[in-house]
Amino acid sequence: GHGSLVAGVAVGTGDSGGAEPFELRYTYSVDAFSWLHVVEPIHLPAGPVTVTSSARWDGPSAWLDLIRWRKGTLVDGPQWIGTGAEGPSGLTITHTFEADPEYLFAPILADYDDRYLYNVSVVSRVSPYPAVGDGFNTFSGVAPGCMFAAVKFAMRSGTTFEDGVDTAIDDLVARRSEKNIKIINVSAGLVDSWGLPAQSVSLRDKVSSAVRSGVIVVAAAGNSAADPYEQTRRMSDPARTALAITVGASNDDNALTEYATYGFANPRTYTAEDFKPDLIAPGGSYYHTGIMSVDSGSTDGGLGPDIEPDDYTALEGTSFSSPYVAGCAALIIEAMERQGTRWDFHSDRHPRQVKMLLCATASETNAPRENGQSNPTLQRASGGPDGFPVGKDRFEGYGLINAEAAVEALSLTYIPGTSIREEMGSGPGDRRVWARTVHLAAGTALDVTVDNPADGDFDLYLYRMAPSASGTPVLLASSANPGAGTGESLTYTSGSDVSVLLVVKRVSGFGPFDLYSTQTEPVAVLPQ
Numbered sequence: 130g131h132g133s134l135v136a137g138v139a140v141g142t143g144d145s146g147g148a149e150p151f152e153l154r155y156t157y158s159v160d161a162f163s164w165l166h167v168v169e170p171i172h173l174p175a176g177p178v179t180v181t182s183s184a185r186w187d188g189p190s191a192w193l194d195l196i197r198w199r200k201g202t203l204v205d206g207p208q209w210i211g212t213g214a215e216g217p218s219g220l221t222i223t224h225t226f227e228a229d230p231e232y233l234f235a236p237i238l239a240d241y242d243d244r245y246l247y248n249v250s251v252v253s254r255v256s257p258y259p260a261v262g263d264g265f266n267t268f269s270g271v272a273p274g275c276m277f278a279a280v281k282f283a284m285r286s287g288t289t290f291e292d293g294v295d296t297a298i299d300d301l302v303a304r305r306s307e308k309n310i311k312i313i314n315v316s317a318g319l320v321d322s323w324g325l326p327a328q329s330v331s332l333r334d335k336v337s338s339a340v341r342s343g344v345i346v347v348a349a350a351g352n353s354a355a356d357p358y359e360q361t362r363r364m365s366d367p368a369r370t371a372l373a374i375t376v377g378a379s380n381d382d383n384a385l386t387e388y389a390t391y392g393f394a395n396p397r398t399y400t401a402e403d404f405k406p407d408l409i410a411p412g413g414s415y416y417h418t419g420i421m422s423v424d425s426g427s428t429d430g431g432l433g434p435d436i437e438p439d440d441y442t443a444l445e446g447t448s449f450s451s452p453y454v455a456g457c458a459a460l461i462i463e464a465m466e467r468q469g470t471r472w473d474f475h476s477d478r479h480p481r482q483v484k485m486l487l488c489a490t491a492s493e494t495n496a497p498r499e500n501g502q503s504n505p506t507l508q509r510a511s512g513g514p515d516g517f518p519v520g521k522d523r524f525e526g527y528g529l530i531n532a533e534a535a536v537e538a539l540s541l542t543y544i545p546g547t548s549i550r551e552e553m554g555s556g557p558g559d560r561r562v563w564a565r566t567v568h569l570a571a572g573t574a575l576d577v578t579v580d581n582p583a584d585g586d587f588d589l590y591l592y593r594m595a596p597s598a599s600g601t602p603v604l605l606a607s608s609a610n611p612g613a614g615t616g617e618s619l620t621y622t623s624g625s626d627v628s629v630l631l632v633v634k635r636v637s638g639f640g641p642f643d644l645y646s647t648q649t650e651p652v653a654v655l656p657q
Contacts, residue, residue, distance in 0.1 A: 130425040132279060134444055135316045137423030139452035139459075140277045141270035153258035153267070155441040156424050157236075162245040167204065169419045169443035170235040172381065173228035174259055182236040182253040183221040188246040192239050193220040197232040201382070201416050210234075233418065252440070268421055268441060271456025271532070272463075278308060282317075289317045291327075294367070295335050298346075302339050306474050311462055312345045314455040315373075316448035318365035326351065326365035333370045333401040340372040343474035345483055347455040349447035350377045350406045351390030355500065364390050364405060371403035371599040372477060374458070374484050377525060378412025378450040383557050385498035385525050386414050389447055392523040403599050404518060406526040407484070408491050410457075412450035416499050419443030457532040458483050464536045477600075484600030488521075489592045490535040491528035492561040492634045498524070518597075519604045520590075527602070531562040534632075538564035543631055545575055545648035553587055553635040553642065561635040563644075566594070569623040572651030579608075579617040579633055582640030589617035592630040605629060613638045 157168040168182075184193050194213035198204050211224040228234070236251050258267060280300055282293035294317070301310050315336075319327040336346045348368040356362050368375045368390075377389035389412065392405035413419035424442040461483045466472070473479050497504040507520055507528060521527050543549070543565035551563045569575060579589050588610075593603040608617035621629070633642065 131316070131444075131448065132281075133425045134420070134422040134442065135314065135448060135452045136277055136279065137268075137270055138420060138449050139270050139314060139456040140272055140275045141268065141423050142273045143267060143269035151257040151259065153255040153421075153441065155253055155255075155421065155443060157251040157253075157442065158249070160248050162247045164240045164243045164245060166238045166246060166249050166251070168236045168251050168253065170198075170233035170417075171255070171421070171443070172200065172230065172418050173232075173234055173255070175230050176228060176259075177225065178228045178255060178257065179223065179225040180234065180236075180253060180255050181221065181223040182251055183219075184236070184238050184249065184251045185218045186238065186246045186249040187218070189240055189242075189244045190215060190217050191220075191246055192241065193222050193251075194237050194239070195222060195224050195234065196237055197229070197234045200231060200233050203415060270422075271453055272459035275456070275459050276309075278304075278310060289319060291319055291329055291332055294319070294332060298335050298339050302342050302344055305342065305344055310344060311472060312347065312455050312458050313339060314452045315346065315348045315367055316446075316451050318349065318351050318368060320365065325360050326353065326363045328369065329366045330401070332366045336367045336370040337372050337401050340480045341477045343472065343476060343479060345455075345458050345480040346370070346373045347451050347458065348373045348375050349451040350375050350392075352378075352388040352446045352448075354390050355387045362390065364392055369402050369405055371401050372480070374408065374454060374487065374600075375406040375526070376447060376451045376454045377406040377409040378414075378445075378447045379409045379494065379529055380411075380414035380499060381417035381557060382496070383529055384494055384496040385409060386412060386445070387416070387499040388445070389450075389498075403601075404521060404523060406523075407488055407521075407601070408454060408527060408530050409494070409525045410450040410453040410530045412447050412453075413443065413445030414499065415445060419445045420449040422449070454487065454530060457487060457530055457535065460532055460536055461486055461539060464539050468540070481596045481598075481600035485592075485596035485602050486535045486538055486630075487530060488527040488600075489590075489602040489630055489632060490531050490538055490562050490564045491526070492531055493528045493636055494525055495637050518601055520602070529561070533560070534562035534564045538566065538630055538632070542566050542568065545569075545573075545646050548643065548645040550641050550643050551633070553585060553633075553639055555635075555637075555639040559639070563633040565631050567629050567631050569627055569629060570650070571623060571625045571627075574620065574622045574649040575646060576620045576649075577618065577631065577644065577646040580643040581614055581616055582638070582642060583614045585638035585640045585642065586611070586613045586615065586636040587617070587638075587642050588634050588636055589619055590632040590634065591619055591621050592632065594628045594630055602630075609636075
């Protein structure tokens with residue numbers, strides 16, 4: 130179910146019961162009536178692979194096949210792999226072939242006489258499925274060492290009522306000290322009686338109160354950006370809450386998804402609102418792959434007994450980018466506590482600090498969103514249109530989350546006067562942000578220079594370590610010259626002993642950059 134998927138993204142261990150470490154088992158389940166059911170596609174690295182799929186359904190005899198199509202498209206030019214099987218419910222097919230990383234792969238179940246198939250369940254096994262090589266299971270969550278508490282506040286149909294959300298937040302906040310609850314993820318949004326996105330001042334206040342009680346609240350932005358009507362494209366609560374971390378969705382190529390709801394151009398009709406979203410994070414895509422996570426252990430989509438226990442399933446939505454960010458917040462909390470932080474359950478200072486680190490180390494996608502509608506330039510060095518904060522827009526917020534850089538920003542220090550060389554990449558898994566804490570004495574002038582590679586456009590930022598009242602970054606100085614190969618430099622003089630955040634962000638291209646600095650100590654004036 131939805132809740133299992135959400136929990137798995139944030140804290141799942143990746144231990145699929147009974148499956149070998151290099152085997153993937155996943156299930157597609159739906160009760161909808163259709164002559165064609167296309168299973169969520171998966172990406173397969175290059176090499177030999179065996180895929181076995183078994184299907185059961187209600188309805189007439191059908192065909193079970195395995196197809197592939199080029200990634201980044203909606204089943205464009207499908208190609209059949211091997212020979213399928215035709216017959217009544219209970220079909221199984223097995224194909225061994227050479228996978229191509231430029232394609233997506235999916236089983237399909239179809240009746241080519243256009244008769245309805247329903248209560249469909251397709252179970253697939255992929256072997257070998259490569260390990261990620263970092264010591265964790267392939268489908269571990271972002272923070273697999275965390276404990277979690279689940280609170281039910283929605284009907285089985287998915288309908289959400291405001292009083293249910295209020296009660297759930299109250300319960301978690303009331304037990305925050307007892308259970309050590311520091312993060313609440315809300316992968317839901319309010320709708321009114323017409324099914325339209327709803328706003329609620331009281332829910333915003335409830336979320337704000339939770340944050341001021343020392344609990345981070347992460348909220349899904351919504352999935353309605355591609356809807357044809359403005360009324361349905363609006364962002365609902367609690368995602369509009371200023372103190373919340375509101376999350377849109379990116380795809381496999383680190384581009385903004387077609388569906389991720391964007392914020393209002395000028396939302397501040399109420400003080401608890403803010404410009405949203407704050408970040409984007411992986412949420413799956415109809416043009417690429419969904420987010421693979423834990424399937425429900427009770428039934429396959431409410432269709433009866435679970436055919437394949439302890440398996441995975443895939444879906445798309447900001448419901449899954451939100452727990453990704455919640456998991457990243459947990460990693461930052463771990464780093465803070467390793468440095469001796471004792472979590473404050475009576476103020477918002479620590480939740481705002483975590484939010485600031487995530488936002489300050491986010492990076493611009495610099496790519497059109499999936500449907501090609503827009504490629505907004507983040508307001509890098511000045512306030513954005515309609516009063517947007519520095520470095521933020523209403524489509525991707527501060528940009529794509531970079532969890533490693535956020536943890537490094539807190540855990541590692543740059544010493545002024547030293548030189549470093551680091552590399553940025555253009556691939557989905559490459560480094561996009563470098564960040565360090567810098568300690569400055571009062572009156573010290575810091576001059577920082579970045580020499581960019583010929584093929585890279587990387588910008589330079591200096592943020593205050595103390596966040597704004599809503600937890601967003603406060604920019605002290607920046608350098609954002611356009612074009613690859615152009616260097617960046619900034620100067621800042623501290624008025625007091627202070628720690629600041631030095632960040633280099635990739636805009637485009639790749640290659641190594643060199644960062645170096647000079648520090649000018651304050652001149653002592655001797656009495657005459």
